[in-house]
Amino acid sequence: MKKIFLIFCLFLVSICVFFAFQMKNRISAESKNAETVLLDVPSGTPAIALxxxxxxxxxxxxxxxxxxxxxxxxxxxxKGWYEIPPHQTLDEIAAILESGKTAVRKVNIPEGRASWEIPAYLKKAFPNLDEKRWNDLVQDPKFARSLGVDANSLEGYLLPDTYPFPIDADEETIIKQMVAANLRLRDKLENEPGPSKWKRLGSWHKVLTLASVVEEETGIPEERPLIAGVFHNRLDIDMPLGADPTVRFIFKNLTGPIYKSQLNSDSPYNTRKFKGLMPGPISNPGLKAIEATLHPAETKALYFVAKDDGSMTHFFSSTLADHNKYKNVAAKNRGE
Structure with missing residues (x-):
């Protein structure tokens, strides 16, 4: 009987070892998905329900x-959306879900785009983005203040950058992320050592306002400090900025000719007609334009005009007479 019992025990142990070995293999097997799967894990999901x-x-x-x-x-x-690559073990899947690093869609927002232009870039990643809701939120003073922005609009506060937006992000989530990045930049630049034009302008809102014009006036990074220097010089002597992009902003006329009727607009954004800064930014300036605004080049120039020679650069001058000469050169460059 003892031998039979011992044989039976060994048989049971063998079976247990066999099934344990089998289960170990099954647990350490790889996932069935042949491609990366986007997985939605709702809030409060218990481990068994997963x-x-x-x-x-x-x-x-x-x-x-x-x-x-x-x-x-x-x-x-x-909770969140996770990308599960193919051929993952349960341990590897768990590591992904425990990391909290949810799936994102990366979107590049270029410098100098007005708020109403940004949805075109976002829709490549978020095709269901509601443009009306986007524009309503951007123009909502109450929403702006809830984000720490003391302005009637979020124009200028949507910092251009490449963003990893949550894969299920909506209009509000995206705006909040962009504005938060802008305010972090504000805090960083405000505490920078050394001189800057921050005090001259008086507020971050005014920094962004002038930077948005600097951004729109040139696509050449090296010219931005000079452009900013011209505008600071004009502000110092109470001379209108005279920036055509501010007129284009009024009419959302981003390309093509500017008409005399538009130049005569009574909008406070018309810097061809009114002195000083506009009520707010005309686009969303990038870091380089903002830095140029805070640290402009030392120059006596009060004028600039595009060379129109294919270089995308400008002639700069300190007198109206020289400015007019350069305008004639630019006209010849255009073949006029």
Missing amino acids: GNILKKAGIWDDGLAYKVWCKLNPPSIH
Whole structure:
């Protein structure tokens, strides 16, 4: 009897070892998905319920192996969207879900775009973006103040950059992320050592306002400090900025001719007609334009005109007579 009992025990141990070995192999197997799967993990998902989510997504279909693994390694899951690459083990899948590093869509927002131009870039990643809701939020003073912006609009506060937006981001989420980046830049630049034009302008809002004009007047980074220097000189002597882009902003006339009727507009954004800064930015300036505004070149120039020779650069001058000469040169360059 003892021999029979011993043989029976050895048989049971062998079976347990066999099934344990089998289960270990099943647990350490790789996921079934042949391509990266975007997985939505709702808030409050228990670890056991995650097994059903993985099964429906075609990632893991061995329910028993998952349950055993879950008992041995209870995961701490964070809600969000996650990208699950192919051929992942349960340990690797858990590491992704526990990391909290949710899936993102990267979008590049170029410098100098007005707020109403930005949705065109966002829609490549977020085709369902609601442009009306976007524009309503940008123009909502109450929403602006809720984000820490003391202005009637968020124009100028949508910092251009390449952003990793959450994959399920809506208009409000995207705006909040861009404005937060702008305000972080404000805090960084405000505490910079050394002289700047911050005090001369008086506020971050005015820095962004002038920087938006600097941004629009030249696409050549090396010219921005000179352009900024001209505008600071004009402000110092109470001379109108005379910037055509401010007129284009009024009429959303971003290209083509500017008409005399537009130049005579009574809008406070018309710097061809009124002195000083506009009420707010005309676009969303990038870091380089903002830095040029705070640290302009030392220059006596009061005027500039595009050379129109294909270089995209400008003639700068300190007198109206020289400015008019350069305008004639530019006209010849255009073949007039």
